[in-house]
Amino acid sequence: MRQPLLRTEAMLLGLGLLLLALACLGPVLPASPHQHDFADGRTLWGVPCALDVLSNLPFALAGIVGLWALRRAPQGALDAVSHACARLFFGGMIATAAGSMLYHWAPGDAGLAWDRLGMVLPFAGLLGLAAAGRVSARAGALAAAAVLLAGPLAVAWWAHTGNLLPWAVVQIGGMLVVALLAVPALFPLRPRGLAVHLGAVIGLYALAKLFEAADHSVFHATGWISGHTLKHLAAAAAAWPVLVATSRLGRRP
Secondary structure (H helix, E strand, O other), rough: OOOOOOOHHHHHHHHHHHHHHHHOOOOOEEEEEOOOOOOOOEEOOEEOOOOOOHHHHHHHHHHHHHHHHHOOOOOOOHHHHHHHHHHHHHHHHHHHHHHHHHHHOOOHHHHHHHHHHHHHHHHHHHHHHHHHHHOOOHHHHHHHHHHHHHHHHHHHHHHOOOEHHHHHHHOOOOOOOOHHOOOOOOOOOOOOOOOOOHHHHHHHHHHHHHHHHHHHHHHHHOOOOOHHHHHHHHHHHHHHHHHHHHHHHHOOO
């Protein structure tokens, strides 16, 4: 028998439809003509754009440690959807590291497409974890599936038309939904959901976006590290709350 739509599921569905309408009907958002012009192009140890390339290694480390911690968790500590979304998140961190390293080794549109496709996976995993933990397992599965579908379509649309708006909606809009799900008065944690501190994730991701915008300013101020390199480190650190929540599963009685 089909379960009726919960109030929180209806809220999440409404937000998703609003974001879809914005992506489809909103104004064209052209990409910056300087999007590949990073501040730090130094070659170190034979690696071009070395710090922007190597600063992606923490993504891979977070993914590997997270998958190991998830494997050690007691059976049944998470519901099936949360477990699948956690695997998607941590596996996506490894894919993000690979795609971003490929892009920053030789910045260009083709590499950027692979970079963004890698990012779709942890976005989907995180949104699925948040929805499954705060709304319902059904909502978590649908949220993750929606991002897995919308993300590649948004990347393909940008590559075909130059319109960045659908990708911005997937990236920024998805994080705004996670920020809303972080409000416990509206969306309390469900049993067998992963107790991620979503506010910390959003805060670190917002810091990463600020570093990204200040790429050249930070490099000129420090003379040795760029804002984009710090962006990678802050974005990788956003996986820490998910790692902490996953590692605590093994200590549950």
